[in-house]
Amino acid sequence: MSKIAMIGAGSWATALAQVLAQKDYSAVLWARRQELADLINDGENSRYLPGIPLHAKVTADTDLERVLQGAEAVVFGVPSHCFRDLLKKALPFLQPGAQIINVAKGLEESTLLRLSQVFAQEVGEAALDRYTVLSGPSHAEEVGRNIPTAVVAASRNLATAEYVQDLFMSTNFRIYTNPDVTGVELSGALKNIIALGTGIADGLEYGDNTKAAMMTRGLAEITRLGFSMGAELLTFAGLAGVGDLIVTCTSMHSRNRRCGIEIGRGKTLEEAVESVKMVVEGVRTTRVAWQLAKQQGVEMPITEQIYRVLFENCSPRTAVMHLMGRGKKLEMEEIVSEKISCTMDQGREEKQ
């Protein structure tokens, strides 16, 4: 059977390799450290996905060229901040026409770009026809244990999205296709900010009401930013949107939520990130979203308060006080008015 290369050997890349190996693919993980490759080749990624015996077709190697040789598809499973660098390193060894699947949930901090835009800059706009983002409510710890999970494969090219759907689809891993790459990328990245926030609320020992309010209003501001950046509104109501927001804000598997809990309990950002021992994408994403909100002229009050807690020494309780003390609002105000004015503009253009 065919070979699939996985760039990165953390929890998510390992769990996805396990899904592919169970479908008889050879899933070869690229690890930057020999120690990690050895663990995987010994049958368990005890550093990132402990307690899950790996399928014999999951192997690891530190030689990037060897990993990529003959791979029909390449899954990038590394944190967003190293995507561009690893993509550049991988490019010379990619098989012509290889499918590229990105599973990272973040934005590039220095450029504020989505990762498909980073890919287009490095490989060329036309290559987006073989680029897919795979995203949705999917903790590695559960996928690795074959717990039923459903996610979205988004590509501008339907045939490419369907290739990824067929590649991963199994009895316990269900894939839907979606053409809205922008919406799927933004919702996957931005929900991590809200998960930091619900974690902080949990750390402060606020209740379920607070968490539900933060998730719902969080979704409203994610949707607002996403819509202003060209995403489809309905994507935010789907698996990659509200689905992933629910799982990340409520699960103890979530690294972002766990980091938030530690901050709410009084740890510094550095101490909280250190305690998680895996990537906490939401920290960088908060900086990016804070800047994007300003750039787009979009109100993101929760993101703004989380930014102040993470980077401006604002106490979590003060941040909550600021959120609760904001001026009176109509619940659907911005989203509805933007959509209506947009539809009206469209209607006017069509009439002319």
Ligand SMILES: NC(=O)C1=CN([C@@H]2O[C@H](COP(=O)(O)OP(=O)(O)OC[C@H]3O[C@@H](n4cnc5c(N)ncnc54)[C@H](OP(=O)(O)O)[C@@H]3O)[C@@H](O)[C@H]2O)C=CC1
């Ligand atoms: N874990 C999950 O359940 C899910 C995660 N994701 C997303 O997948 C992406 C990866 O997350 P996850 O697997 O959890 O991360 P982990 O922290 O579990 O693993 C990160 C992996 O990336 C490697 N890595 C880190 N920095 C670099 C670098 N500068 N150069 C090369 N390799 C590097 C690590 O190697 P080393 O050990 O050598 O540091 C490790 O192999 C993130 O964007 C995350 O949001 C998406 C869905 C689910």
Ligand SMILES: O=C(CO)COP(=O)(O)O
């Ligand atoms: O995206 C995820 C689940 O869908 C994982 O979230 P965390 O990075 O917070 O663990």
